[in-house]
Amino acid sequence: MTDSDAPLKASIAVWPANAALEATAKRYADNLQLPLASPAQSFAELKAGSIQFVLIVNPHVFCDYQLELHDLFQKTKLLIDYTGGEIAYRAQHGGGRRQALAKAIGLKSGYTPNVIDATAGLGRDAFVLANLGCYVRMIERSPIMASLLEDALRRAANDEQLKSWLKLRLQLITGDAREQIPLLCDTSSADAIYIDPMYPPRAKSALVKKEMRFIQVLVGKDLDSSSLLTIALQYAEKRVVIKRPSYAAPVDGPKPTHTIESKNTRYDVYMVH
16 A cells, blocks of 8 residues: 555645636545635745645646646755647657557557556557557546646647547556456456556666656555556556566566666566456
8 A cells, every 4th residue: 555645635735826726626625625725825825834845827828727746845846747748749750650658558450459558658659559549448546646637638639639548548547456357357358457656676777767756745655566467467468567677676476577678667467368
């Protein structure tokens, strides 16, 4: 199980960028059970009140608003955006069905699997697979991360290049994947279940990327990868895929059927049935 998020809730607040967005910010604060800051409060005032993270409701030209998570102490921010930046670039230039992720999931000419992404995180791999034609149900257990993902999907649904397929291929479910996988597979089977656990620490490693630091704080430690693998193997129709850094051992459990490697990443593939 993950660490309790009670300490996090004591150090995060929802902040509307202007008075016109206060009602929207209040809705998020109520849903997430977080304190609501006033747009009149400065970041310095929030820091003085022991607020480290601020979920900001910012205005957006086409979609009314967008959510951003800011770390006031580290002066970094997290915005999930499917319409541009790194995610969109990877979807367009990542190698298509020839890339390691697609091969691991089983994509090939004439075959496009249905996928459950059990650990959505930033939703990057789920978006890439959906862009390649897969129907992907992504599960995220952190309500705050899920709010950021939901907001990214909302904005992407208004994009001219994405709206024709996005809602048909990419669905978000909030909850614990160990509980959600049986429920989802009871409704519609999954050809492949994809798991991307938090990377294990590495001696003398560089600082973790800022996005991963956010996820570590929001989600906590991944102490349930082995039990999640067990459940995934019970419900996947054809395969389970676990993403690992090249230096890490496989997740505790059965030995992978085979592996597919890219530059710094390894995909452990478990064939089932």
